[in-house]
Amino acid sequence: MLLAAALATGFPASAHATDGPEAVVEQGRLAGVSENGLHIFRGIPYAAPPVGDARWRPPAPPSAWEEIRDATTFGPSCIQPPVPPTSLYFDPPETVSEDCLTLNIWAPEDAADAPVIVWIHGGSLRIGGSAEPMYDGANFAERGIVFVSINYRLGALGWLAHPELSAESPHAASGNYGLLDQIAALRWTRDNIAAFGGDPGNVTIMGESAGALSVTYLMVSPLARGLFHKAIAQSTNTRAVPELRRTVYGLTPAEETGAAIASALGAADLAALRAMDAERLMMTALMAGFRPEGTIDGWALTEQAVETFDAGRQAPVPLLTGFTEGEMRAGLVPLPAIPTDAASYEAEIVRRYGDLAPEFLRLYPSSDIRESMMATLRDAVFGWASEYLVDRHSAAGLPAYLYLFDHCDPAARERAICAFHASELPFVFGQTGPEASLPPNWPRPDGADEIALSSAMMDYWVSFARTGVPSGEGRPDWPAYAADQAYMRFAGEPVPETNLFPGMFEMQEDLVRHRRASGQQWFVNVGVMAPMMPDAQEPGP
Template sequence: MAKRRWHGIFGRWLAAVAPALLLAPAAAAPPSAPDRPVVAIADGRVGGVAGDGFALFRGIPYAAPPVGERRWRPPAPPARWRGVRDATAFGPACVQPPLPPDALYADNPARMSEDCLTLNIWAPAGAKDAPVILWIHGGSLRIGSSADAFYDGAAYARRGIVFVSINYRLGVLGWFAHPALSAEAADGTSGNYGLRDQIAALAWVRRNIAAFGGDAHNVTVMGESAGALSVSYLLVSPAARGLFDKAILESANIRAVPPLATAAYGLTPAEQTGTALAAGVGAADLPGLRALDAAALVAAAAKARFVAQGTIDGRVLPEQVVDAFDAGRQARVPILAGFNGNEIRSQRGLLPPAPADAATYVGEIERRYGALAPAFLRLYPASDIAGSMLAAVRDAVYGWATERLVSGQAAAGLPAYLYIFDHCYPAAAARGLCGFHASELPFVFGQIDPGGAMPPNWPRPAGAVDRALSDAMIGYWAAFARTGVPAASGLPVWPAYAADQGYMRFADRAVPGYDPQPGMFEVHEELVRRRRAAGQQWFTNVGVAAPLPGATP
């Protein structure tokens, strides 16, 4: 009892004489153990768990909870804490809508909260000045979390990489713009809160990662799908400049996104979209919006078909990614990027209705593409309408974007590497899902065989071929994070893109090659050039869904 009274007196004294320290109680820590890893960082001490050759720290806050009055504000520094903070459990996922339980990608989080800005660190034993990877999860910027089954950084920690995974605000809570939010902001902008979170996490890594054995000046930012889209934003964001040194993008897209207050490329201004959503949920002002239950707001946004995406705000995301690359204003860092051979097999909602027959297909392509139709039909012939439509959307969304990013860095004289993941294994083949969107993830994270963690409906890879391919990919990724060159002992040499459009194809094994899809990039680059000149969006509107000549944006 006397001891408790002493702690109470000390706490009152500290609050009275040292408010600038911003100390908060640590989360309850588990009983101490001799082998329990404890690390001191700027905000306090964290206690993790010991792994096989590494220490794991989960749920470390990198920013203050964005709740209440902090909803839709830039991330603020976390409060410091006393004692050893328990870092043995993942933090809750950011609030998001559920996926149907039978969905391929369903991996609904066990816990959700607006207080979700945490990160996790896999730190190799005895590491000092080790390379760092910061992982940004995918999920259309509306679902997912750093605790998802795939994203175990152990395979990288065992290769001497400090691996960091993060949560960031999703959906309407992370990508919502509104005139009143812009008016109250110091920089006059709104939206892009999820992107600001990612930048805050990178800044946290810069300040703290040395305590975990990482080199703050050798950081690779890495993401898949919406995570790769986020990396493309980071590549052109002045606010992220200098916070990372390399970039890995898996299945990125670089479609146009809306400006804050003006229309462009047929897109509604982001503030106008936000105003309409606020009216739809019956919120008359910002206090009303901030008072809404987070889950109810997310559900209302989903019903209104709110699209989570970046906003061209002139500050954090100052211009379209393609414009920044054209002007050479992107970050000058090495890049490794790729896409999957059959991305759209698991994203059939992106496909337009198929034409009735080959003659109708050819007629539509000729009507919509004019002089470019013969080149388009050589790539996507009428002899296989279904396959051609899958390939055309794949290339419009992922293939062109990937090669655009890689070729842009190569043209700037930077190391740039392209890959295509085209591996098919029995469980995927049985469901017609060879090379589907995100199918590289178990290989990139080493989640192979029955012990591998992945969503419950995922076609599970297993076997010696899959294990060998996974080991090769992790070896390449780790080498790139270490040196900027994906060169690993005992593996084929990965030719740089600058060397005659060199690339690596990951099929049953790694096979280097050149000019992966002759003519593909050139055709889609010309299509995008025409769309940009006409003020039209470029994304899934290709093939029989392409706009007619002279169509308005």
Template sequence: MTLIRALLLASLATPAAAQTLVDAPAGRVTGIAQGKLAVFKGIPYAQAPVGERRWRAPQPLPRWAGTRPATDFGPACIQPSVPATSVYAPTTPLPTSEDCLSLNIWAPRQAKRAPVLVWIHGGALLTGSSREALYDGRHLADRGLVVVSINYRLGALGYLAHPALSAEDPRHVSGNYGLLDQVAALAWVRRNIAAFGGDPANVTIAGESAGALSATYLMVTPAARPLFRRAIVQSGYLVTTPALRTAAFGLPPAEAIGARALPAGDAATLRRMDAQTLTNGAAAAGFLPFANVDGVVLPEQPVVAFDAGHQAKVPVLAGFNQGEIRSLRVLAAQPPASAEAYEQGIRARYGDMADAFLRLYPAVTYRESILLTPRDALYGWTSERLVRSQTAAGRPSYLYLWDHGYPAMDDANLHAFHASELPFTFGTLSLTGPNWPKVPDTPDERRLSNAMLDYWTSFAATGTPRTAGGPAWPAFDATLPIMHFTAAPRVEPSLLAGMYDFNEAVVRRRRAAGTIPWNWNVGLNAPLPTP
């Protein structure tokens, strides 16, 4: 037998990856059969936001002709590169394109009206992608969910408000394009997910960090509210949102922020700019992408909407990480030379609230207090406020604290760092990036991950988080119960007593003053009183 003939016979004997076909309202699509799952990658959910469609609301995609292959992830949206030394650096650079509005689906092959979880990736609304290995949905789908992960426009392409763009818009608004992409993806799911075995009436939105921020935006975005039934908010931050045309709470108008980042005078010039160049330039100019209160897409300040009961009345599972700021030290104040200097700085900034502050964040451990202060002001306060709001609206909701460590993480002084729960909630313990502290492959780590997968899956399916053999997770109530994830999950009432009340008081004072944002400008980063 010749070598060529042997190679030919061997190739014929090796089966190609089994494919699976779905005929959805959007069009016919082929995915990959992986065991009991069908996986579809890179399905477009809107027209490419390029050329004249840059900085416009996403446009529906007509039903495509023929059969579209959905076997490879779509490109990430245009974004600045993540520093190679970052704990969040990907294993390989993400391929990017301005044509990036795609989603991915993991579904049980025999699913019929299965609950759906739509994942919104994090990355400060500036970086990230649904194609990251960390977000592989197979383990959640193995438990009966249909899992959808989405891309949305990022940075200046996704969130730039600008006078020239507002002038050409029929509603005279701009920015919020990334948020509108998320709404469009949810609308696509509503129309199409039944063809993949999902229940369009049982959709849970979920996200971490900027994905969690996005979930809170969606909860107060009128167009999104009918499109989901529950929300999972991991390390969300309900910070001050700029208004489109007016200064508010110490923030300049979103249009003014955009005009400083990209000062071109007309929309046509802006649209001729190279996408990567303008994204990098805006980031270098200090542009921080956020949604804006435009009275249309986002009608009011999110925290005001929750106070007024204008949010989606849905159950929420929300929480944060003990060591959020250990990997986000840019958000923390520089430690002073001594505990005495720390206490003096706090007293100068907090006045009659200083004693209460120092009881929670004492001077004797001031270096740790400096990390805990923005953690609680951003993530802790937000998590509890969301759960309190939804409980008050009559929707049972659930609060957690992720406090798990393992040797590589703790040796790097990154105990329970921002996003470190993600490999456990997705079951992707071996799929972290090159700088991520390696999760040990042990029965204990897999057991904790399985418990979290169970809790998240059952919440998405029924609104009640459960796991076989683990503690019952009580809904939030006056005893302040919190699920504490350490080596194993356990319930601890009043674990963070005082944290919420203090930070709520700070936010209320700042709202009343009307001149100070509420975000990471706390502790030694808080403003000194104006004489």
């Protein structure tokens, strides 16, 4: 019966031993592959399939199996919309399924109590998957890391809240299913990673973009406390997110949004929603304007991230975070209409920013309006958030390290997308050089300088995962942020500096504090599309 159940999930099992490495986890035996001194296991279910009546429920433990389960191929990525073939980020998954809660492990063949990294992919909580070639964990494993990559539910299937879902929940909560998946994967890792030579007491969570946002959610979620011991967030943000039933910061309550999406789907009730084809549901919800994000549900997320960090209640673990200099150069967020001349641009900023306008125009001058508008978005979304996290983390007496990725390889320079959003990923994963595995439209960082910079960045990342301090033999010391607002600039080579973009953090702090006090969202509504500066008292500490 257990073998039949395993086969029914779509994950192959074998009745015989294999020539490759094997591991015994709580659910049974796994057979992986051995490659270049590494043991690799792919497509391991860390939770039961979230299908049928389990759609929009917290992940349940995976079923056990009796025979050896084949773990040589990736499981399908979670259901997601297609990306235009012309997009820089076009990298379509080979297969997608609603039954997608799997993880993959790369480990040195002689690993014992090795540090563990759990990678959470990005993609706006809408797209992506752990099988993307750029996320291959082999280069980390070759440096002594047991590397884990995970899938989690995306889009409306992962982040939809609804009154009926809250009513059936013992916690009166809904939404955040993708976050609950990540927490379930961390629990599975804690309980099973020793079978692969990993140390369950030394786990680093690591993500980029939506994966970094997920890292931030995990740092403030009471359900994730104690499941990880260090955190790396590459290009995160800390915008306000909806509450279940109350309007906050001008955001529609999440249950109200979910009810509207159900209406757009033509679903009379929750049973109809659960019976609907998953791909049709996902695409219709997307076209109806559903934006996946966290929800303050009183259970997985109990307050806004900024409230947690302001009070020093976040996970007390070492933190490494940063962003790229050209986050917006590849069109991540479309720019609003560009004013026709400097006078028009300056007039709009003065009208919208009031007393903050002189400092805003110093930071984002009219001498190059387009570049200033991209920098405005970069700092409002990623720059302020990254420095905010290390500032508050340091204030709580916790180790915090900040970086700026500012490297421009020749291929990116030729396309005028230097240091674009996610451009640090090939360097972090060792995917530089002519044999790198990259998305088809990605500029290839294949020169000797790129290979050298990647080696340095991997040294820092691996050291941080091992000890909580980013360092490397023969590398410049990376001082903690608390030392004069220190950060590491990754350009041609790593260079420690202080006071990133002088005045940026302080001006953005003033803006965010004013908006929080007046109940306004702070995020991409900045620059020439900013609301008028609120006339409100700043919130207390």
